[in-house]
Amino acid sequence: MPITSLPVEIAFSLRREGFELSTRETLDIARALTLVDLESEVAVRETLRAIVATTKEENERFDRAFARFFFAKEKTVSLIEDLRLRGFSPEELEKVRGAIERTAKVDDVAFGALVQRGADYDRLLALVSQTGQDMRRLGQLGEIQERANEATGLLRAESMMAELERRFRDLFGERANEILDLIRERLRETKREVRTQLRESFDRREGTRDGSLEEKTFAALDEREIEDVRKVVRKFADRLRGGELVRRRHALRGRLDATKTLREAMRTYGIPVRLVRKKPRRKKTKLVLLCDISDSVRSAAVFMLEFVAVAHDLFSDARSFVFVSDLAETTELFEKDSISRALQRVASGELISVRDNSNYGRALRTFEGIYGPEIDRRTTLVILGDARTNYGDPGLEALRDLKKRAGHVIWLCPEKKDQWGAGDSAILAVAKHCTKLLEAANVTELESALRLIGRLRGRS
Numbered sequence: 001m002p003i004t005s006l007p008v009e010i011a012f013s014l015r016r017e018g019f020e021l022s023t024r025e026t027l028d029i030a031r032a033l034t035l036v037d038l039e040s041e042v043a044v045r046e047t048l049r050a051i052v053a054t055t056k057e058e059n060e061r062f063d064r065a066f067a068r069f070f071f072a073k074e075k076t077v078s079l080i081e082d083l084r085l086r087g088f089s090p091e092e093l094e095k096v097r098g099a100i101e102r103t104a105k106v107d108d109v110a111f112g113a114l115v116q117r118g119a120d121y122d123r124l125l126a127l128v129s130q131t132g133q134d135m136r137r138l139g140q141l142g143e144i145q146e147r148a149n150e151a152t153g154l155l156r157a158e159s160m161m162a163e164l165e166r167r168f169r170d171l172f173g174e175r176a177n178e179i180l181d182l183i184r185e186r187l188r189e190t191k192r193e194v195r196t197q198l199r200e201s202f203d204r205r206e207g208t209r210d211g212s213l214e215e216k217t218f219a220a221l222d223e224r225e226i227e228d229v230r231k232v233v234r235k236f237a238d239r240l241r242g243g244e245l246v247r248r249r250h251a252l253r254g255r256l257d258a259t260k261t262l263r264e265a266m267r268t269y270g271i272p273v274r275l276v277r278k279k280p281r282r283k284k285t286k287l288v289l290l291c292d293i294s295d296s297v298r299s300a301a302v303f304m305l306e307f308v309a310v311a312h313d314l315f316s317d318a319r320s321f322v323f324v325s326d327l328a329e330t331t332e333l334f335e336k337d338s339i340s341r342a343l344q345r346v347a348s349g350e351l352i353s354v355r356d357n358s359n360y361g362r363a364l365r366t367f368e369g370i371y372g373p374e375i376d377r378r379t380t381l382v383i384l385g386d387a388r389t390n391y392g393d394p395g396l397e398a399l400r401d402l403k404k405r406a407g408h409v410i411w412l413c414p415e416k417k418d419q420w421g422a423g424d425s426a427i428l429a430v431a432k433h434c435t436k437l438l439e440a441a442n443v444t445e446l447e448s449a450l451r452l453i454g455r456l457r458g459r460s
Contacts, residue, residue: 007033010048014065019052082182092172096179099167103160114157114190148194157187217441218300218414229303229443286378287311287318287453290367292385293346294324294358300414300441304384305346307412307446309339311382311453321371322346323363325356360385360426361393368398375405382453384412384440387427394426399433409433412440412449 007030011021028051036043045066053062079100080093088096149155161184168176221229260276289308293301308320312334319331328351333342345351375381381402387394403409411434413420413427421428431437438452439445 014052014062019058019061019065021052025051079182079186083179086178095171096168099164099171103164103167114153114187144198145191145195148198149191152190152194154187154190154194161187217416218303226302286376287380287382288371288375289318289320289382289384290327290363291320291322292324292358292360292383293322293352293354294356294385295354297386297388297414300386302343302347303443303446304412304414304440305343306339307384307440307450309334309342310450321367322351323367324352324354325359325362326352327363327366328352357390358385358388359392360387360389361395361398364395364398364402368402372398372402372405375402377405377407379406380408380410380453381406382410382412383434384414386413386415386425387411387430388424389426391424394430396429396433399430403433403435408435410435410449410453411437412446413437414440416441 007026010029011026014021029048032047032051036047038044048066049059049062053059080097083093083096165180168179172179257276257278264274264276289311291304291308311318312320319329320334321327321329330346330351333345349355411430417439419425438449440449
């Protein structure tokens with residue numbers, strides 16, 4: 001690559017990794033490269049780092065971009081070179097090159113770049129980062145990828161394949177299949193790279209976006225923020241305690257009986273001097289919580305357990321259980337130990353092994369078999385987990401039986417909705433056997449869930 005084009009190619013590569021480089025910074029890169037020994041990898045890397053990277057996250061991103069630009073490119077050969085290595089003669093290679101040039105439109109350099117790779121390919125993929133700026137939630141990934149495919153010329157390239165196939169078959173007969181398979185695989189690789197780049201760009205923005213910790217997903221928190229969020233959880237627990245005390249005080253007084261109050265007011269010329277209240281009904285409602293503490297929800301498990309501890313504090317009749325493959329009751333643990341001590345004992349694997357793979361089928365069947373007879377219409381059953389089953393049994397039959405017995409079955413999932421049903425997630429299947437399925441991927445959603453549980457519990 002000519003030295004004059006090197007700074008521009010580096011800039012495009014860095015933009016692909018999410019760096020927003022100004023024209024001045026690109027010029028700084030060009031000037032800096034004239035002052036260092038280009039044969040020294042360390043000198044080039046550290047010089048560029050000083051210009052574009054300032055934070056720890058940016059340094060890590062820069063290292064990936066540097067390695068991809070200077071080393072991965074050596075492994076990616078052009079289509080012509082790939083065919084040469086496969087035994088195509090110089091005359092045949094010239095025919096391939098000519099067919100590609102004739103197939104591409106006059107103003108369409110994208111087709112050749114996508115097939116041949118090289119510097120123009122990097123420029124096209126730099127457009128992906130610009131297109132990805134419009135993505136506000138992960139559920140838009142498919143829509144934004146279609147835009148990126150159009151911006152990079154992938155859609156046009158796929159539409160040109162029929163014409164290219166006709167040309168190659170006229171030139172090479174059956175041997176055309178080898179060339180066409182290579183081209184199709186390169187287009188598929190580009191599609192995968194576009195999708196990966198969009199996802200990584202979105203994850204970077206989500207991880208660094210300014211905003212309250214209450215709205216930040218559990219998976220995006222670093223170690224310092226995890227402790228801060230636990231403090232936030234305890235603060236809203238204090239607010240809920242106050243609200244619960246008010247609710248109980250009002251419940252003891254009974255609800256206002258509007259009909260009897262108006263009838264009584266007729267004795268005092270329509271002025272409601274005495275408020276008549278309905279006699280409160282005493283409901284012996286029950287709250288039962290099952291919490292998944294497996295590796296797949298490790299980032300959220302600590303907050304789920306905080307949730308369990310808060311529930312025990314708010315509702316005197318609560319019972320709780322944790323599970324991975326085995327199941328264990330934690331009611332006495334949270335009632336007798338301090339919250340920090342109880343959480344430590346659960347996380348350490350003292351009650352059940354936390355290193356096993358999730359087995360929802362086994363855990364739900366165990367719970368239904370042992371504790372199912374105690375579940376009745378006064379019970380609100382809350383299950384906290386991502387329903388990622390490792391492609392095993394999700395325990396739908398046991399869950400269906402529990403729903404028939406319980407007043408409410410509420411499932412809280414620590415993943416965002418756009419991830420539901422992907423891979424080994426059975427969350428959409430279990431939703432059919434739940435009263436409600438709720439997101440619980442951040443503090444705000446956890447608080448809303450706890451408030452909802454309190455209201456439903458009161459109506460059980």
